[in-house]
Amino acid sequence: MNEGDSSSSRSFLQVLLAVLGTLTVVLVVPFLQAVLLGGLMAYLVAPVNDRLSRRLGATAGAAATMLATTVVVLAPLLFVLAVAVDQAVALARGAELPDVAALESFLSERFGTSVPGAEMLVEPLGNAVEAGLRGLVGSVGGILGGVSTVLVGAVIFLFAFFVLLRDGDRFVAWIRAVTPLDAATTDELFARTDDLLWAAVVGNVVVAGLQAILTVVGFAVVGFDNVVFWGVATFLLSLLPVIGASIVWIPAVGYLLFVGNVPAAVGLFLYGSFVISGSDNVVRPMAMRRGARLNSGVLVLSIFGGVAVFGFLGIFVGPVVFGLTKTVIELLAEERADPRGS
Structure with missing residues (x-):
């Protein structure tokens, strides 16, 4: 096959890949x-x-x-x-x-x-x-x-x-x-993907699960009913940045004050501040020790953007996409700084 035929064949395959790839995405x-x-x-x-x-x-x-x-x-x-x-x-x-x-x-x-x-x-x-x-x-x-x-x-x-x-x-x-990449670059991408997945999935789920359990215990002690519902709500909200478990237990404190149960309100406030929300500062660094860290502003954007595009699973997918984008940019910058490595 001459050079012209090879170029034509490659161009046709690229067009065919674009068409079939688009159809595959539509199907999935x-x-x-x-x-x-x-x-x-x-x-x-x-x-x-x-x-x-x-x-x-x-x-x-x-x-x-x-x-x-x-x-x-x-x-x-x-x-x-x-x-x-x-x-x-x-x-x-x-x-x-x-x-x-x-x-x-x-x-x-x-x-x-x-x-x-x-x-x-x-x-x-x-x-x-x-x-x-x-x-x-x-x-x-x-x-x-x-x-x-x-x-x-x-x-x-x-x-x-x-x-x-x-x-x-x-x-x-x-x-x-x-993948048209050298082995070292491919290994780096896989390693960072693993770190991002660990941080986004394992780290967040561990922290949210712990806060949900602590919330259920606190609510059960002060006498709230339907603690399973409140535990699930706390778990889901704890997966989101900024919001966290406090959006569940703070209104509960307000309700206890409203009905006149001041001792229970004070106790739940202290428990929520130092135990439920405080556990985030202790457990999250341990759970995410392997994880690649993202800027807090980028993390918030990646999670809410991920939810908007992928639904609930975007909580985990969004940070991985942003983190991989950051990784690819860094790898390109390293290659440009050291062209001999290409």
């Missing part, structure tokens, strides 16, 4: 959440899968790892989520709207005077609360109505999980073979 996007979740789970349990695969073989090891993960992790997690949803629905349906007479009595006791205009405040507030609660129950009903979509996503998740467990090493080897 509707199930991207399930595929990403399968990849994250495979990454988390990879050490267990490696040990089992050495003893049982690749296929049997992957199957055993997936079964163990389902029994030990996924099934209890789904049970907790089901209880949290049930408690959320019960909380929404059982919530009582503010009573005008009770509010006027409360304000009179606190401020020593009657507030005849309280009804004007309570009526729109009550309507807003009622609309919000109905919206919450309606959202739960909509989620339950999409069972078929959930089942399809679950099948794709399990398939991606199993395939990546069984063939993950071959997939990584294929990426190394087709």
